[in-house]
Amino acid sequence: MRTNYRTNSGVRFRMLSDDQLQELFDGVLHVLEYIGLEVKHEHAREVLKKAGAWVDGDRVRLPSHMVKDALAKAPRSFTVFARDGNPEHDIHIGPGRAHFGPGPTCVNFIDVETMERRPYQLSDVPYVAKVVDSLPNIDFCESLGSVDNVPYDLSALYEFAEMFRHTTKPIVAWSFDYYDSNAIHRIAVEEAGGQDAFEKRPTYIHYCEPLSPLISTTDSLNKLVFAAEHRIPLVFTPCPLAGGTAPVTPAGIIIQAAAESWMGLTIAQNIQPGNPFIMGGVLSVMDMSAMILSYGAPELSLMMAGITELAHFAGLPLWQTGGCTDSKTFDEQAITEGSMSVFFSALTGGDLCHDVGYTESAMTGSVFQLTAMDEAIGYARRITRGIEVNEDTLAVDAIHRVGPNGHYLKDEHTLRYYKSEYWLPNLIDRTSYEDWVINGENSFKDRTKARVHKILANYEQVPLKPETETLIDEVLAEAEEWVKQQEA
């Protein structure tokens, strides 16, 4: 019998030491206490002032005890649920659990049939949601685009309705402002069976983005306040550019981004103590030739690993980034950049890794990149699952049975373990040259495309409740009316 046995089945990865993490943590508190942020939201400033913040015009500084208090209130572990009660689609956020999903608001989309780049349309949302729903390693849904062919102010709302219809996996919903946040929430609450039921089993996460450097914008806080008041789990994620809108050094950008996110955390926890909060943001370098925010740079993965470790040190889950690329097309660059960042993100255990399927530096969404990355995530997850060591996996009995000069092919031990110990590829080809020729000499790209089309052909919808469908129609009709009034 073993005693005091320590199990480390998973791959252990850690970049920063405790001392370094403490220095980063103290750096964030310094920025919040001595520099502060512009908080462009009167109600949020009042909430903060009442809780002990120093408010001078728009500028708000937070004493570090306020930030620590907010960190103590926010949960490290919580669950976001599948809308249909399918436990396999629930996301349990907590230590050692990395989840993956697409990103929002690309301008363009790679057409599912022609594979050509064009503006993102409403009819693309179901494609993305169906693919997300079907891929085994994609855990949450975003739409990979902002819809071009509906009224601008309603694009997030239309998008949410279409995602909600076509996947039961949890959704991360962006929105413009208060109006569409409320409309989206009405739809989710209807399906849940009321606000109380939603709070017990939230089915979506609300996404808000402050501005770097150091501004909590009015619209981001309208959304954050709405989410906190309705106890909706929320992501508050800045998108700083190292060397542009943030310091060029990884340590510098990490503390600035954390300060930007924690201002939101402090507001949210003072409105709704214990509201699930996912720390951001997306950290990468501004390419100093192309002048873009790079989604394929090694610095992205490195900085994201650093901020993930800081988040976990502070007791928060993190909004990770990976599976994305600067490439314009489905090529070797796209797969290299996407696979490397997916693997690195999986190693960090960053809690929700988004932007899987982004191409062209976040300008163009692609379900092909997403599907290829599902394969890379499966590959990465097999490695991060690690090696289990126990009496049965040591296989001493099996080695006794087979002995020298035998084989394990028919042994019960092989039969018992091969399916769980092996990762089974979907897209990667390991056939012989002859079989590959017989199968049509397909490339990885061909197989990815075929898989997307197969998923779309075989997809079976789990419908929303009829009353939710009715409400969606009502909400969209009201929203169209609201837009007309706004324009008038």
Place this chain on the structure above:
Amino acid sequence: MSDTLSAISTMIIEGNFVDIMDKTNAALEEGLGAEELLNNGLMPGMDHVGVEFKAGNMFVPEVLRSAKAMQESMDILRPILADTGIETAGKIVLGTVKGDLHDIGKNLVGMMCEGAGFEIIDLGKDIEPEAFVEAVKQHKPNILGMSALLTTTMRTMDRTIKALEEAGVRDTVKIMIGGAPVTQDFANQIGADGYAANAASASDIARQFTG
């Protein structure tokens, strides 16, 4: 004399914006003309920077320091050039449109265009159509540049152009637009004169407009 001009070119290439004002004043005292300083000192320096940037040998932080040096020197030369009736590159009014607080791209465009010798009037961010109209009336720029990062705020560019039309000043300026979601199609659709995919091409387009 050519030593002075070459020293000024070098200061531009090295991005030495601290010493270039003294050097510019000293060159004027030596008797060099403002036009000569511009054409044979500053511009060759900036041209070199442009070539090296496109070749991937210089990067944005260096280019912006060169542009800053150019601007410091031009602040001294511009009034002299104006008095003697010599045309400079021109004037650009810039701003990020109403509702948008993202201004790193617009700032880059401003600095790149300064490097090309333009005078920049930067209105800042979150700029109302009416404020653009006022600025066009007041500053009489050659070019109006508008920037947006968000798809929601992009359409404010359309409103701004309409406001300029209503005020009767649309045809007094060339309008160029840019920002991540902006495309050539969108520029055509709203009747802008030019679209730039990045800050370097913005300065090229500005030069074409005034050249």
